[in-house]
Amino acid sequence: MSGPAPAARPAGVPANALSRYALRLGDLPLILGQRLGEWVGHAPVLEEDLGLANLALDLIGQARLLLSYAGEVEGEGRTEDDLAFLRDPGEYLNPTLVEQPNGDFGETIVRQVLVDAFQLPLYEGLMGSADKHIAAIAAKAVKETRYHLRYSSSWMVRLGDGTPESHARVQGSLNRLWRYTVEFFEEDDLDRDMAARGVAPRLANVRAAWLTSIDEILAEATLARPGEVPYSWFGKRGEHSEHLGYILSDLQYLQRAHPGARW
Amino acid sequence: MTAPIDATSGAAVSREWPLYEVFIRARGGLDHKHVGSLHATDARMAIEHARDLYTRREEGVSIWVVRSSDIAASDPQDADALFEPARDKIYRHPTFYEIPDEVKTL
Amino acid sequence: MYTQGLDVQGTDAKSGAEEAALERRFQARVDREEKIEPKDWMPERYRATLIRQISQHAHSEIVGMLPEGNWITRAPSLKRKAILIAKVQDEGGHGAYLYSAAETLGITRDQMVEQLLSGKAKYSSIFNYPTLSWADVGAIGWLVDGAAIMNQIPLCRCSYGPYARAMVRVCREESFHQRQGYDIMLELCRGSVEQKRMAQDALNRWWWPSLMMFGPPDATSIHSSDSQRWKIKRFSNDELRQKFVDFTVPQAAFLGISMPDPELRWNETEQRHEFGAIDWSEFERVLRGNGPCNGERLAARRRAWAQGAWVREAASAYAQKQRDRAESSAA
Numbered sequence: 001m002s003g004p005a006p007a008a009r010p011a012g013v014p015a016n017a018l019s020r021y022a023l024r025l026g027d028l029p030l031i032l033g034q035r036l037g038e039w040v041g042h043a044p045v046l047e048e049d050l051g052l053a054n055l056a057l058d059l060i061g062q063a064r065l066l067l068s069y070a071g072e073v074e075g076e077g078r079t080e081d082d083l084a085f086l087r088d089p090g091e092y093l094n095p096t097l098v099e100q101p102n103g104d105f106g107e108t109i110v111r112q113v114l115v116d117a118f119q120l121p122l123y124e125g126l127m128g129s130a131d132k133h134i135a136a137i138a139a140k141a142v143k144e145t146r147y148h149l150r151y152s153s154s155w156m157v158r159l160g161d162g163t164p165e166s167h168a169r170v171q172g173s174l175n176r177l178w179r180y181t182v183e184f185f186e187e188d189d190l191d192r193d194m195a196a197r198g199v200a201p202r203l204a205n206v207r208a209a210w211l212t213s214i215d216e217i218l219a220e221a222t223l224a225r226p227g228e229v230p231y232s233w234f235g236k237r238g239e240h241s242e243h244l245g246y247i248l249s250d251l252q253y254l255q256r257a258h259p260g261a262r263w
Numbered sequence: 264m265t266a267p268i269d270a271t272s273g274a275a276v277s278r279e280w281p282l283y284e285v286f287i288r289a290r291g292g293l294d295h296k297h298v299g300s301l302h303a304t305d306a307r308m309a310i311e312h313a314r315d316l317y318t319r320r321e322e323g324v325s326i327w328v329v330r331s332s333d334i335a336a337s338d339p340q341d342a343d344a345l346f347e348p349a350r351d352k353i354y355r356h357p358t359f360y361e362i363p364d365e366v367k368t369l
Numbered sequence: 370m371y372t373q374g375l376d377v378q379g380t381d382a383k384s385g386a387e388e389a390a391l392e393r394r395f396q397a398r399v400d401r402e403e404k405i406e407p408k409d410w411m412p413e414r415y416r417a418t419l420i421r422q423i424s425q426h427a428h429s430e431i432v433g434m435l436p437e438g439n440w441i442t443r444a445p446s447l448k449r450k451a452i453l454i455a456k457v458q459d460e461g462g463h464g465a466y467l468y469s470a471a472e473t474l475g476i477t478r479d480q481m482v483e484q485l486l487s488g489k490a491k492y493s494s495i496f497n498y499p500t501l502s503w504a505d506v507g508a509i510g511w512l513v514d515g516a517a518i519m520n521q522i523p524l525c526r527c528s529y530g531p532y533a534r535a536m537v538r539v540c541r542e543e544s545f546h547q548r549q550g551y552d553i554m555l556e557l558c559r560g561s562v563e564q565k566r567m568a569q570d571a572l573n574r575w576w577w578p579s580l581m582m583f584g585p586p587d588a589t590s591i592h593s594s595d596s597q598r599w600k601i602k603r604f605s606n607d608e609l610r611q612k613f614v615d616f617t618v619p620q621a622a623f624l625g626i627s628m629p630d631p632e633l634r635w636n637e638t639e640q641r642h643e644f645g646a647i648d649w650s651e652f653e654r655v656l657r658g659n660g661p662c663n664g665e666r667l668a669a670r671r672r673a674w675a676q677g678a679w680v681r682e683a684a685s686a687y688a689q690k691q692r693d694r695a696e697s698s699a700a
Contacts, residue, residue, distance in 0.1 A: 037441040041434035044677020050315040053458035060451045081446045105680045162683025254445035263445040279479045300469040304688035339409045
């Protein structure tokens with residue numbers, strides 16, 4: 001896709017801040033898409049192989065658009081692939097939740113619901129971004145995310161309100177993964193800067209929408225919202241769990257083994 | 264692993280997901296066409312599965328799903344009785360009628 | 370249209386003469402290129418042959434997701450990653466279309482899954498080979514999907530309606546599969562010395578197994594004559610295999626890599642490529658379960674099925690609860 005006109009960018013935003021923000025937006029679907037790609041061929045039923053693959057495809061697509069834009073804004077000639085395959089672990093800015101292992105199908109669904117319920121209001125807010133390119137990407141991503149949330153929340157309800165075993169499993173997953181959601185909404189300087197410039201919505205608003213959505217889904221799924229727990233790993237600042245290293249070994253292997261090669 | 268039990272009847276609930284038939288309208292203006300079947304536990308899931316299975320290449324604007332067991336079909340054994348009688352009623356077709364060339368618009 | 374609710378073909382005993390008459394009428398329909406649809410009268414052996422063939426075809430698609438699925442996390446660019454996910458998703462989709470076609474003949478999805486996982490049903494032996502490098506992903510698309518297309522195009526005109534229609538859908542999607550594989554090979558062969566070596570190595574390992582995909586030589590094949598009379602199989606194994614070789618050799622030449630066959634040569638008189646002897650004992654070995662990956666492939670499918678049991682049960686249980694709730698609120 002051709003580059004955005006410079007007029008699409010809001011005046012006065014430093015390139016490195018904007019590109020870092022775009023990376024943050026893009027690394028979430030990159031790493032989550034990578035995780036979902038592990039499921040293809042191993043889902044509980046054939047129809048879900050297709051369903052999970054569909055999620056992965058949408059997410060990789062979002063990652064490509066956002067990473068591509070991050071590279072353009074940065075202005076040092078880095079392509080979507082340079083950014084996806086050649087950074088060091090500390091340079092990835094995805095939230096720690098999405099690098100968590102897939103676990104069983106229920107754990108994957110819980111992770112997905114927590115993310116989708118966040119992505120939807122975030123993308124909806126980004127549709128009004130002062131950066132027209134990000135706004136356009138968000139407009140496309142919103143439609144995909146609505147479907148993702150429909151898919152993941154339907155499954156959350158079936159598993160939460162299915163059998164005693166399924167209920168116990170997803171409640172356990174929810175208890176384990178809940179603490180990572182703190183990270184979505186803690187504003188740092190970059191978040192505050194982007195919100196002040198109208199590039200990004202305020203995370204407090206995103207959180208309100210997220211919580212409403214999550215509480216509705218949990219109620220229908222007969223699941224209990226876990227209590228708040230202190231948390232301090234901020235993948236979105238490059239402070240990751242051990243899992244990212246392993247993910248990147250797979251992801252980056254070929255590009256690292258054949259520097260400069262075309263594929 | 265024991266099969267789940269239906270609370271009302273006490274019978275084992277079949278673990279096989281029911282079969283649904285899928286009908287897709289490819290574009291506005293066209294009929295829904297039967298494209299195949301898939302397994303799902305309810306209509307909502309069936310629609311999502313149909314969307315992922317049958318509309319990946321922009322082949323759909325509308326999806327109908329029906330449980331296969333809800334479809335009533337004519338029995339092929341009755342085909343003669345059901346469909347043969349229409350064969351000799353060719354007067355139902357416009358081409359049966361010879362209209363003189365001078366008469367336009369008919 | 371049809372319904373699972375209707376009994377599979379009446380079980381009233383028919384006299385020998387009645388059966389023979391039905392069979393003659395059936396054969397006449399097939400000879401006239403009329404499609405046989407579900408619930409139409411058909412010889413039991415026709416039904417059984419189709420169930421076996423269609424379900425094995427479906428199983429092949431499902432198992433076929435695994436060798437390439439292995440490389441999704443390691444795809445070397447985001448574009449390739451997306452394309453590969455889409456391709457493997459398609460293969461799952463093909464399996465679904467085929468299971469759907471088989472179910473019109475009276476077998477259920479669960480029964481077919483049980484046959485696969487217990488080892489009773491076969492699937493295409495090509496998928497028992499390992500994918501050792503990224504070039505294998507290219508080779509599979511180019512050669513394995515290429516061979517599959519060769520087999521599948523005639524099936525679009527098979528006498529059984531649901532199978533023919535499923536094949537039409539599959540063929541439309543399959544040519545993307547072959548092209549993306551060839552595209553991968555093209556990029557590799559235009560690339561570095563290591564990449565080109567990777568491509569040649571993949572061809573060396575996938576060429577002979579791809580030729581074996583067409584099945585044993587005509588002379589030794591037992592199933593053929595009924596399948597041909599019933600228009601389930603329209604061309605012989607050797608015919609299709611020859612066509613595949615003739616199409617593929619120039620494609621390899623364009624890439625600048627060569628088939629691992631010293632006896633491969635163009636026969637000007639017969640206007641075809643002669644090729645070396647296929648090692649049918651390898652084919653037999655792999656078919657009997659002693660190929661490189663038979664164990665892993667089946668283990669992966671069994672694991673997915675077993676680990677997914679609680680999910681399937683939960684979904685069924687939830688659906689039942691919803692029905693109960695609807696009933697009691699209606700009451």
